Amino acid sequence: MHESSIPFIYNLTILVPVLPFLAFALIVLWANRNKKLSAGLAIGSIALSWLIGWAIAFTAFGAHEIAEHPFRMARAWLPASRAWQAFGFMVDPLSALMLLMVPFVCFLIFVYSYGYMGIGKPISAHDQRGWPATPGHVDPLASRFFAYIALFATGMIGLVLADNLIMLLIFWEIMGLCSYLLIGFWFARTYDDPKKITPKEAGLKAFLTTRIGDTLMLAGILLLFAQIGSLSFNDIFRPETLEHLATATTHLPLVGPVPWATLIAILIFCGAIGKSAQFPLHVWLPDAMEGPTPVSALIHAATMVSAGVYLIIRTFPLMAAVEHGPALQFIAFIGAFTALFSATIAVAQNDIKKVLAYSTVSQLGFMFAALGIGAYIAATFHLLTHSFFKALLFLGSGSVIHGMEHGHHEGEQETSRRGDKETRKQGDKEVSGGGHHLSTHHLSTDLPAFDPQDMRNMGGLFRRMPRTAWTFIIGGMALAGFPIVTAGFWSKDEILADAWVHGHTVIFVTLAVAALLTAFYTARQIVMTFFGAPRTPAAEHASEHDSIFTWMTIPLMALSVFAIGFGWVGIPTTFPVLGQWSSNPFHHLMGSLAEALHIEAAELPFAATPLLTSVVVALGGLLLGWLTYRRVAQIGQRIGDPTWSPLQMPDPLARPLGRVYTVLQNKYYFDEFYGRVFIKGVQRLANWLFHFDDAWVIDPIVDGVGRLWRRLSEWGHVFDERIVDGIVNGIGAVTAAVGSALRFIQTGRAQNYLLVGLAAASVLLGVFLVLPK
Amino acid sequence: MVPLTWYLVLAAALFAIGMFGVLARKNAVAVLMGVELMLNAVNINLLAFWRYTALGELVGHAFAVFVITVAAAEAAVGVALFIAVYRQRDTVNVEELDAMKG
Numbered sequence: 072m073h074e075s076s077i078p079f080i081y082n083l084t085i086l087v088p089v090l091p092f093l094a095f096a097l098i099v100l101w102a103n104r105n106k107k108l109s110a111g112l113a114i115g116s117i118a119l120s121w122l123i124g125w126a127i128a129f130t131a132f133g134a135h136e137i138a139e140h141p142f143r144m145a146r147a148w149l150p151a152s153r154a155w156q157a158f159g160f161m162v163d164p165l166s167a168l169m170l171l172m173v174p175f176v177c178f179l180i181f182v183y184s185y186g187y188m189g190i191g192k193p194i195s196a197h198d199q200r201g202w203p204a205t206p207g208h209v210d211p212l213a214s215r216f217f218a219y220i221a222l223f224a225t226g227m228i229g230l231v232l233a234d235n236l237i238m239l240l241i242f243w244e245i246m247g248l249c250s251y252l253l254i255g256f257w258f259a260r261t262y263d264d265p266k267k268i269t270p271k272e273a274g275l276k277a278f279l280t281t282r283i284g285d286t287l288m289l290a291g292i293l294l295l296f297a298q299i300g301s302l303s304f305n306d307i308f309r310p311e312t313l314e315h316l317a318t319a320t321t322h323l324p325l326v327g328p329v330p331w332a333t334l335i336a337i338l339i340f341c342g343a344i345g346k347s348a349q350f351p352l353h354v355w356l357p358d359a360m361e362g363p364t365p366v367s368a369l370i371h372a373a374t375m376v377s378a379g380v381y382l383i384i385r386t387f388p389l390m391a392a393v394e395h396g397p398a399l400q401f402i403a404f405i406g407a408f409t410a411l412f413s414a415t416i417a418v419a420q421n422d423i424k425k426v427l428a429y430s431t432v433s434q435l436g437f438m439f440a441a442l443g444i445g446a447y448i449a450a451t452f453h454l455l456t457h458s459f460f461k462a463l464l465f466l467g468s469g470s471v472i473h474g475m476e477h478g479h480h481e482g483e484q485e486t487s488r489r490g491d492k493e494t495r496k497q498g499d500k501e502v503s504g505g506g507h508h509l510s511t512h513h514l515s516t517d518l519p520a521f522d523p524q525d526m527r528n529m530g531g532l533f534r535r536m537p538r539t540a541w542t543f544i545i546g547g548m549a550l551a552g553f554p555i556v557t558a559g560f561w562s563k564d565e566i567l568a569d570a571w572v573h574g575h576t577v578i579f580v581t582l583a584v585a586a587l588l589t590a591f592y593t594a595r596q597i598v599m600t601f602f603g604a605p606r607t608p609a610a611e612h613a614s615e616h617d618s619i620f621t622w623m624t625i626p627l628m629a630l631s632v633f634a635i636g637f638g639w640v641g642i643p644t645t646f647p648v649l650g651q652w653s654s655n656p657f658h659h660l661m662g663s664l665a666e667a668l669h670i671e672a673a674e675l676p677f678a679a680t681p682l683l684t685s686v687v688v689a690l691g692g693l694l695l696g697w698l699t700y701r702r703v704a705q706i707g708q709r710i711g712d713p714t715w716s717p718l719q720m721p722d723p724l725a726r727p728l729g730r731v732y733t734v735l736q737n738k739y740y741f742d743e744f745y746g747r748v749f750i751k752g753v754q755r756l757a758n759w760l761f762h763f764d765d766a767w768v769i770d771p772i773v774d775g776v777g778r779l780w781r782r783l784s785e786w787g788h789v790f791d792e793r794i795v796d797g798i799v800n801g802i803g804a805v806t807a808a809v810g811s812a813l814r815f816i817q818t819g820r821a822q823n824y825l826l827v828g829l830a831a832a833s834v835l836l837g838v839f840l841v842l843p844k
Numbered sequence: 845m846v847p848l849t850w851y852l853v854l855a856a857a858l859f860a861i862g863m864f865g866v867l868a869r870k871n872a873v874a875v876l877m878g879v880e881l882m883l884n885a886v887n888i889n890l891l892a893f894w895r896y897t898a899l900g901e902l903v904g905h906a907f908a909v910f911v912i913t914v915a916a917a918e919a920a921v922g923v924a925l926f927i928a929v930y931r932q933r934d935t936v937n938v939e940e941l942d943a944m945k946g
Contacts, residue, residue, distance in 0.1 A: 817946025822867055822875075822938055829867065 078134075080126050081142045084160050087124045087174065088229035088242075090116040091221040098218040109214035110190045113221040114181045120228065121174040131167035132656070138164050138663035143234055143305070151296070157303060161234035164664040165384060165451065169231035172455050173374065176462045177224040179626035183466050184220065184365040186622025187473065188213040201259030203363075206473070206480045207617065216256060220369060223249035227374035231381060236292050236302040239382065243346070246375050247285065251278040253370070254362040270361035280355035284345020291338025295389075298331050308388045308668055317392040336390045336398035340383060340405075347379025347435045350409040354741055356432055360424040364469025367424060368462045376431060380438045380454050387447055388668045403443020407581040410436030412739075414588035418595070418724070419735035422524045423468045426596050430550060431461055433585055437566055440578055446569035448661040448672050452641045453562035459637055460549035460559055463630035467543035468524075470615065470623050471600060474536045475523035478613035485612075521609060526596065527717045529613075531605040536615040540601045542627035547597050549634040551590035552689040555649075558638030560689065565641065568681040583684050590692020591699075598700040606717040645677040699723050851892035859885035872929070872936040876922045883915045 094116035098109040131137045145159025162170075188210045195208035204210045226246035233239040255274025262269065268276070296302055298319070299312050306312060316332035323329050343349070348356035356376070360367055370376060383390060383402065390398050410433045417429035434457050441450035522528060533540040549559035563586060570579040605611040615624065641657035644650045658674055665672035703723060725732045734740065764770060858881055865878025887908045894904020926936050933940070 814946040817944065819942030819945030820939060821941070826867055829863070 077142060078130050080123075080130050081162060082144070083123050084127060084142070084144060084162055084232060087120045087127070087170065088160075088225050088232060090120045090123075091177075091224040091228070095218050095221040095225065098214055098221065103214040103218070106188075106190055106209060106213045109217045110181075110185050110188070113217035114178070114185060116221060117174060117178045117181050117224055120224070121178040124170040124174040124228070127162060128167040128170040131162055131164065132660060135663065137162065137167070138660075138667040141166075141234075141305075145234060149237070156237050157235055159234040159238065159303075160229075160232040161304070162232070164660045165381075166231050168451065168455060168660070169381065170228075172458050173227050173231055174224070176458055176630070177220075177227070177369065177374070179629055180365050180368050180462065180466065181217075181220065181224075183368070183469070183623050183626040184216065184363075186619035187363065187365050187469055188216055189619055192619070199259060201257055203257055203260065206476045212256070216253075216363065219249055219252050219256070220365070223253065223369055223374060227378065230378055234304055236295070236304075236307075236386075239385075240289065240292060243342075243378060243382075244285070246378060247278065247281055247346075250281075250359070250370055250375055251275070253366040254359045256362055256366065260361075268358050268361065273355075273358040273361040277355040277359050280352050281345040284342045284352055287338050288342025288345075291335045291342070294331070294338065295335045298335070304385070307386070310669060313388055313392040316389070317396075330393050330396070332389060332392035333396050333398045336386070336392070336396075337401055339386060340390070340398065340402055343379035343382050343439075344405065345379070346382070347376045347439070348432050349379070349405050349436060349439060350412055351741075353409060353413060353432050354738075354745060357425050357428040357738070360422070360428050364424070364465060364472060367428070368465035368469070376435055377454055377458055380435060380442070380450065383439065383442050384447065384451055384454070387442065387670060390442070391445065391670065399443050399445065401443070403440050403575070403578055406436045406439025406441070406443055407578050407585075408436070409433065410440055410585040411581050411588070412436075414585045414592070415735055416738050417592045418588060419722070419732055421526055421722075422522075423471060423526050423529075423596065423600060424465070424524055426526075426592060427461070427464050427468060430464075430589060430592065433589060434461070434550070437563065437582060437585070440582060441566040441569065444570055444573060444575045444578055445671070446566055446573075447665055447670055448658055449562065449565040449569050451661055452657055453566060456549070456558035456562040456634075456637050459630055460546045460557075460634035463542060463546035463627060463634050464550060466623070466627055466630065467539055467546055470539040470620065470627065471529070471532060471536065471543070471613075472523050473619070473623070474532065474539065474613040474615055475529065475609050477617060478535075478611065479521055479523060479607075479609035481612040481614075482608035485608075521607075523609065525718070526599040527720060528607045529600045529605070529610045530603045530607075530717075531601070531610060532613055533601040535605075535610075535613045538620075538624040539615055539627065542624070542631040543601070544597055545631040546634050547593045549638075551593040551693055552586060552685060553693070554686045554689055556635060558634055558636070560685065561638035561641050564682060564685040565643070565675075567685050568643075568675055568678055571678055571681040571684075572675050579681070579684075583688055586685065587688040587692045590689045591696040594693045594696020595700045598697055599703060603701075603703070606720075643674060643677070645674065647677065650677075848892055848896045851888060855885045855888040855892070858882075858888065870937050870939055872926045872938050872941075873923070875938060876919060876926075879922075880915060880919065883911055887911050 091113070094112045097112055102108045102112055131142075141161045141163035143159060143161045145157035145161075147155035148158035149156035189204055189208055190213055192207060192209045194211060195205050198204050198208060198211050200211045210216065223246060226242045226249060229242035230239055230246070233242060251274045253274075254277050255270045257270045258274075260270050292302065295307070295316075298316060299306065301307070313332065316335070317330050319331050320328040321331055321334060323334070345352045359370060362370070390402065413429045413432035413436065417426050417433065420426045420429060434453070438450045438453050438457070441453065545557075549557035551557075552560040552563045554560050567579060567582060567586070570576075570582060605613075639653075640655075642649055642653035642655060643658070644653055644655050646653065655674070662672055662674070700723065703720065722732070728735070737743070862878045862881030862883075862885060865881060866875050867878075869875050869878060890907045890911070891904050894901075898904065929941065930936050935941075
């Protein structure tokens with residue numbers, strides 16, 4: 072490609088990640104006192120990023136040579152043995168596709184956050200920093216929130232544009248930091264239930280869990296550098312380099328000779344396991360729901376968890392360097408297992424965000440399974456569609472939660488008004504006051520603390536929050552893979568078709584079952600949340616009339632367009648009837664990249680079995696879910712019966728599944744297991760080390776040295792005072808004594824002096840005369 | 845011709861008188877005058893030695909003229925000092941001028 076033929080717009084690539092970073096810096100250093108300005112800066116910067124990103128993406132889609140010759144802008148930056156590490160960005164079809172999704176979804180989430188954080192609302196005097204704001208008020212730390220999410224956007228955009236693994240790792244870690252900060256955004260929040268994880272702990276958990284993967288990934292990157300002396304994607308993916316990595320072996324203890332490519336691929340994949348919350352490091356993601364909901368959308372849809380999948384797609388030539396090697400098998404196994412495993416957990420969760428969290432883990436498992444069986448393009452496609460509809464679902468759930476909180480607030484005001492009246496009546500009868508206090512006390516102890524995220528407390532929200540409900544249902548349909556219409560169908564179908572056509576039957580069956588469960592729990596979620604009669608006063612009073620919901624529902628609508636429409640860019644040309652109108656641009660684009668990287672990715676022949684399977688599991692799952700939970704939805708609220716709470720209501724699955732249901736509800740006891748095995752051990756080790764340090768060895772040594780030194784210095788003090796000072800003072804005293812003895816000869820009279828002079832001269836003269844010559 | 849010894853005796857006497865003036869007089873002006881006598885005693889010595897040992901070279905005269913010049917300058921400075929002292933302390937009694945007493 073000639074210099075002159077590079078479209079100008081590519082030169083703006085660096086602005087895409089830098090603009091949100093500037094917003095972050097400006098908010099932190101300057102604008103943080105003004106919440107509206109901070110939010111405006113963040114939204115404005117991401118809007119610019121989005122526009123530039125789309126301009127670059129669409130320019131790249133139109134250019135055929137971009138796959139063969141990606142655009143690069145790089146500056147030598149870190150000297151590293153033989154070569155310089157570059158600070159560089161690149162645009163190729165994969166980056167361009169990510170640029171299509173990431174800044175746009177980030178922008179929508181930022182806009183949503185404007186409403187979610189209550190920007191423009193008054194500050195409540197009761198709100199504390201590090202706690203969620205009361206409904207109808209602005210979060211006291213809203214500026215900080217916008218700074219963090221802007222930095223988060225920088226991390227993700229930089230990651231998808233990075234042209235080498237070091238850059239990728241840097242942005243990867245920026246996101247790790249931001250996820251810690253954002254999950255723990257409500258750092259002061261505590262719960263009555265001591266078992267419930269607090270945001271602070273959840274942030275720590277996320278950070279430490281992903282750190283395990285990151286460390287292994289760093290090891291992989293360093294091994295790669297040691298082997299080939301460069302980390303630029305351009306160098307790594309040269310056929311001769313990959314050939315070298317695939318043939319050169321290293322001897323691992325217990326395993327035997329292993330090709331370098333396999334070892335490095337597995338280590339790098341471990342990073343993806345942590346970041347994308349795959350089994351066995353999946354535990355952090357559901358707890359990450361403690362963060363504000365836009366964060367959940369940001370982390371669980373558009374950015375961080377996608378980063379793991381993106382990493383594997385980006386380094387796919389390396390993963391596949393050994394054909395059908397253990398690295399790919401490992402990826403496929405972990406992915407398929409996680410897909411099924413977390414789908415089963417999602418079925419038994421009652422927290423609206425937890426269901427979505429496990430569904431995310433499951434869908435990411437789909438993508439990894441697809442990558443493991445070589446369905447490179449299908450995985451990318453699912454990554455993008457999933458980002459759109461999962462962001463939609465999370466934002467929708469945030470809207471539901473806000474609606475419930477508003478409803479709860481309103482319901483409480485009503486009961487307290489009613490309570491006031493009763494108190495007044497009581498006050499008429501009894502002279503003593505304090506009835507109001509008693510009545511509120513009564514309310515708060517008898518019922519468990521109200522949880523606006525518990526789906527059992529909802530019901531009947533469809534009529535009260537129609538915009539949220541419609542968009543949420545669209546997102547849910549896309550997640551379930553509702554045939555033909557939704558994006559999720561096309562991407563999931565392609566994964567299943569790939570597995571079937573290439574004969575990966577076990578993977579195919581596993582994913583099909585996972586897809587069935589996905590449709591089932593989606594139906595369950597939608598039915599329990601939106602249909603039937605409201606089961607609590609909060610659900611009865613829920614509404615989306617407040618002005619913040621304008622900011623929150625517009626992104627929902629924009630995302631629902633993509634949750635449906637984005638699937639259409641990837642309709643296979645071999646699909647019956649619809650295929651003849653489809654040019655499958657997505658496959659074209661990614662196919663050109665696959666060709667440039669020598670990855671086999673031909674368009675699949677049509678197969679009826681996977682298509683039928685995906686239609687049946689999607690519709691069947693939805694139907695089963697509806698049939699099972701339809702009756703639950705009908706159970707209305709029994710107002711006036713203080714002994715009844717929707718939380719006592721048994722789940723229809725609880726009886727038939729029996730103990731299995733409890734296991735699912737407790738997430739296979741993974742947290743407990745890790746708690747016993749790893750965390751207890753680490754805590755015990757830490758405790759032992761603490762004693763080792765503080766009581767047994769290190770501190771006593773330090774104290775001993777200190778005491779010894781103290782004694783030495785005491786001795787030195789005496790020496791100094793007696794000897795050194797004695798000498799100095801002695802000299803002074805002698806001088807003073809001599810001085811005062813001699814002062815009387817200083818009469819001040821010149822004649823005396825002269826007389827002395829004369830006497831001295833006479834004596835000298837006498838001596839001179841008397842002495843012999 | 846008068847022998848050299850006479851001159852030397854005269855100069856020694858003059859020097860002793862001058863020294864007595866310097867050491868014993870109380871008036872500062874008298875002390876200064878003593879100094880002049882001592883200087884001129886030296887001059888007599890210089891000229892006498894010249895006359896008797898180095899006739900023909902002009903060294904004795906030269907020294908004497910220098911001494912006279914220096915003496916004149918010294919007298920000028922000395923008198924000026926005394927005037928200044930007198931203005932300050934209303935006395936030129938050297939026994940009272942003992943500001944340097946230790």
